[in-house]
Amino acid sequence: MSIVGNIIWLLFGGIIIAIEYVIGSIVLMVTIVGIPFGIQTLKLAGLTLWPFGRDTRVHSRASGCLYILMNVLWLICGGICIAITHVILGLLLCITIIGIPFGLQHFKLTALALTPFGRDIVKI
Numbered sequence: 709m710s711i712v713g714n715i716i717w718l719l720f721g722g723i724i725i726a727i728e729y730v731i732g733s734i735v736l737m738v739t740i741v742g743i744p745f746g747i748q749t750l751k752l753a754g755l756t757l758w759p760f761g762r763d764t765r766v767h768s769r770a771s772g773c774l775y776i777l778m779n780v781l782w783l784i785c786g787g788i789c790i791a792i793t794h795v796i797l798g799l800l801l802c803i804t805i806i807g808i809p810f811g812l813q814h815f816k817l818t819a820l821a822l823t824p825f826g827r828d829i830v831k832i
Contacts, residue, residue, distance in 0.1 A: 710761035720810045721797040729753035732786030755829050760811055764827040773824040794818040811816055
């Protein structure tokens with residue numbers, strides 16, 4: 709069932725969001741310092757292509773100022789734009805009954821788009 713959901717997800721905005729994450733990754737990888745940021749956002753691009761059957765968990769060691777600094781930098785480099793796109797697509801999809809699960813998935817990914825660092829992607 710998750711394969712069918714993922715294929716439909718691609719049509720309902722998954723490709724658009726993944727492209728935004730890749731663009732954000734490229735912006736972050738321009739400097740050597742930004743390469744770890746870009747690698748994390750590329751992982752998120754993969755998650756947004758196939759979100760059903762996977763989830764994110766917060767690291768047990770995800771505390772301290774480094775994760776906060778990386779999340780603030782990410783917000784400046786594209787996190788806000790991606791979060792706004794998630795909200796808009798989620799609202800549009802929740803208009804129809806068929807689109808509600810996909811809209812809820814967009815709302816779940818909005819929080820991830822705002823604070824991606826300090827999280828792991830896990831299979832459910």
